[in-house]
């Protein structure tokens with residue numbers, strides 16, 4: 269199990285990065301991986317805090333999580349002789365920092381400024397255009413520093429997407445249980461319960477979240493971190509990623525990036541919970557309450573693309589057994605699931 273040694277969730281956390289680096293015994297050059305908007309807003313503060321400890325700080329600006337961006341970050345690690353990578357920003361920045369540090373054999377810190385998916389804490393990362401369309405194993409962050417004020421200041425849509433990724437754990441855990449029963453796959457109660465508890469806490473706090481109160485932001489952040497830890501404990505992304513994630517990856521391929529990962533897994537959770545015979549209505553209600561997408565239109569994809577994604581999702585990852593089975597579901601069944609749940613009309 270790879271677990272973070274320190275997790276800080278609170279106000280003014282960005283300015284405490286140096287203090288955390290010192291406690292982790294870090295020395296040498298630190299490389300900040302961040303986006304063009306985030307770096308001037310938050311990166312400068314992080315750099316200042318780390319520089320105070322006597323370490324040298326370099327930075328690299330990234331725009332997309334592609335193979336080319338990953339190569340450029342790995343090159344920067346080499347050029348600057350960095351001994352630590354700081355992933356600062358949204359999912360893409362953190363994924364690149366995670367993969368580049370793992371490739372370079374050095375640790376990384378996760379400093380999210382948005383709470384849009386559970387990659388902020390997990391050992392898994394995905395890259396656009398990669399051979400595998402889903403998340404691959406990299407490494408867990410050595411520490412997670414979450415500034416709730418920075419997250420509260422990010423667009424609300426990102427926070428709502430984070431909730432969509434958390435609510436997806438209901439169907440993901442069901443799929444894991446199914447794979448355990450039918451395929452004798454390892455199943456870990458502790459990891460599964462941790463993922464489910466995160467989903468329960470987020471659904472219970474819908475009002476606080478949609479009103480963007482600090483308490484609500486904190487709930488989503490802690491839920492995403494707990495999901496990341498659940499994956500570390502399970503040694504796989506199983507507790508957090510089932511058929512609803514395959515559906516989301518299938519939509520990425522079929523329709524491109526017209527909506528966010530968490531928005532798609534949320535809708536995927538409605539569809540897959542229906543197929544699993546569980547309470548899809550309450551998932552839909554929650555997503556509506558927090559103003560997250562529940563329909564194809566809101567995901568900015570066509571009705572046909574939803575049906576096609578549901579029919580082809582199983583083929584993306586044959587090693588991951590889910591409610592979609594080994595051969596997938598038939599077109600009329602996919603269409604019915606999407607219609608009954610109101611995802612398509």
Ligand SMILES: [Zn+2]
Pocket residue numbers: 385386433508509513529533
């Ligand atoms: Zn996810």
